[in-house]
Amino acid sequence: MSIPILWREPFEFSQSPLFISKYFSSLGKCEKIILKEYGINEEFSKTIFDYPRFLKALDLSSLYFQAEKWIELVLVNSNLRGDNRLKHNIIIDITNLLLKLLIENGATLHSLELRFSGCREFKPEIFYVLGQNEQFLSQLQHLSLSAIKFDFDIDSATTWLKAVAKYTTKISTLNIEVFYLDYNKHKYRALINVIKSQKQLRLFGITGVGFLTKFHSMISALESQKNSLQEVRIDTCTLNEEFEVLKNCKNLETLRIRCCDQECCDQELSKLSKILDNKIGNKISTLEVICCQIYAQPIALILRLELNGDENQEYTLLEALKSFCPNIIYLDIMNIKFSTKLVELISDLQKLQFLSLQCYTDGMPDEELKKRVMQAIYRYFAQSLQCTFKKLLIHKIYNEKISKALIEFCIRNKTLNYVGVYKYLDLDDNIRKEVEAYVELVTFKRILVYC
Template identity: 40%
Template sequence: MASKMLMGDMPELMEIIFNNLNNEFYSLYSCALVSRHWCKMTIPILWQNPFSFGKNSLFISQYVSSLDENEKLFLKTYEINVNFANTLFNYARFLKVLNSTSLEWKVQEWIDFQLVDSKPYASAKCLIINLLFNLFIKGRNELFFSRLQDLSFDLFQMSDLNAEHLTVLLKILAKNTTKINVLKIEEFCYIHEPRLVHALECFIKSQEQLKQFRLLSGSKYSTEFHGIISALESQSKSLKEVKIVSCVCNTEFKMLMNCKNLEILRIKDCKNVNVLRASLDTLKLTSYSNFYASNIVQILKESGTLLQRLSLVTIDCSILEELLLLETLKSFCPNLTYLNLTNVEFSTQFSELIGNLQKLQFLTLEFFEIQILEDELEILVMQFAELLPLTLQYLDLRNSWFISYIDIFLNNCHAPLKYLLIDHIDDKKTSKSLTEFCIRKKTLKYVGLNRYSSLNDSIKKELEGYIAMVPNGRIIVNC
């Protein structure tokens, strides 16, 4: 059997073995030196993702040697050595994974060994990346393209590259890659070339089963989307999730109404969100400026009983028109199972909303300070605890003043909590109330702490027979 393998009579078996070594660079390299036959089988594996190995950048020379004479002539003007031996293989043809960031780093390292100080460094790097990018396009592997399912474009990293090469790549993808599930476009604010915009639009329209789309504007807000958002209408039957970051929403976004299977909408640091319309299962909104509840009332009403997961997070700011938000949720969205609200007022109206959500399982809250008498606040805490739905299993109160009243809360809570997240435990009163809650309810399994490392040993020992105390990061549930 061994002799047959060495003679190359079992190529299929050997190919399986080599593919299982695809992350073992040195093992594959040793195999390539055994025989010509083994070399032919291992080289394509070694070169399908050369940028993944943390080695030096000398392999870039192999790509440079495959450039045509005119391209090499350009490099000579930068005093870059291009006199490399001819290669036995067309290595670019084997490429299956191309990470633009890793490509830039390796080219940068390679130039450090090639370029004299008197020449413009940035121009040389840009030229080489352009040439290599074009080489990879020429050596494209259509079978690999046809199997791509997740694709990410960072337009800032690509902004220095030749727009023609990027356009050609997108045209190739539009022809050969039509089964993308996830498309992510980063640094969209850097897109300016009309040909590139059109090619990107055509690529989106060429897809047959796009499920997730993410658009991240970058360092500044995007106000024009050049038909990219409108192109998503071609994916109305398959699109399930959309995420937009730092965008000024315009009429293009109204096409979301036509995406009948859209379930999840994630909005971060966006403006003019009131134009958005959709019927959703999940809505997540993060704002860095004061947010008016009226901006999302319509989308909440349209989602209605379908809405199950809602996260409204304001960072260093507030939710304005809060009563409107509470009334809308109470009237139209009774089926919420997950709710995350920050910078809300702890009030009777809020407690009534929570009590109305009879399917709620996960609740994350951050209250801002309220100026009322101590006795009144204690009564509000008791009412809140008593109104919690009996479906609630997870409660996150880490980022609030609630820890000062945790004993009152636990003594009046009837919800079968399994996970409780708080800031800290530093006194006997808190540990005693936790112990009594565990004995009474027999449901609490984990308590997550912001300040886990400072937990007192005696308190830890006292509680460990009842619950597991862990850093909060281990049990946080995000929307």
């Protein structure tokens, strides 16, 4: 029972490459001759199990590196070890031989990583064998593509993608990583065909290098997955007009965006607010925005934001968040000006359960800042009668005015269970007793939630 589990993805988890010898036990005479030509005279004993049939996950780059390690072991006393070019040719031949063996002996992949940083050359016979053994890719569910930069990488990747588009329609997760700015029509066309050929794509992710700005209809191809797509991840890419296709995705629940270009940050937030109108905004339950110093990592629309003090950036972000106001459950904002716009945003959060704010006011004396912040919180307590948040973090209950505002909110709302006070030990005993008649006061760390 354990053997099929242990041999699902041995190229990723095996500490020693000696497991490759078990695969080679099923080599034919012709293949063994190839090994002997390189001085590999190892005897491969017959195995009880047909190990290639258990393979479910494969990373082509790991396949290459495990083959390299295996060759270094079996040729430990060989004179060939000092010849790097010859060694590379041996590795390529062994990699192709091993891959051909896996395909022909019944392996059926669920996950495939097309990484080409090390595995550079695939012989034409590999793709011929794929055509003769369609089961190898027919059940593929997770596909990752990365490190496509050089011409030989592009050619290999394009050929593999053509095979994927031809032999499987069951991919649910497609991740395109380390995608370069260069334009190659064959590469983009192959990716578009993969996207369009699938019947149930649920997660699509793309990571650019050098801030990817053009997608040549690749993102637009997601229109074909509008009924199944549930999550989109965008990293170091410009949100151009192609991303408006997301408006048509009926079941999109999760959107994660990372923008790493300081100059483009404001523009990207503005584009986000246009792309995600109220129609789609109300459906999304998880929004993640990592934009320069803006950091948000929500789970079930849990928002954590750390800003860099740019008021224009703050305004743009708050405008973009309006679409998601009805769904926010957890809100944690650091280093933001306590503006009217922020107070309005908080006042609209009818599902809010956790609130944590760390605000600033440029050039304003501390006492004036405290006064303004407390006035804003008092206004929120007094007006947000439908608010349902259960936990509130506060730095200190300074005076009777603050305590009365808190008590008034508890009387009207009746949903607040805990108030975490950072300066818990500094609480006035009379204020403590008065407030605790309506809500439990606890130390800040006791109810602090990290998401």
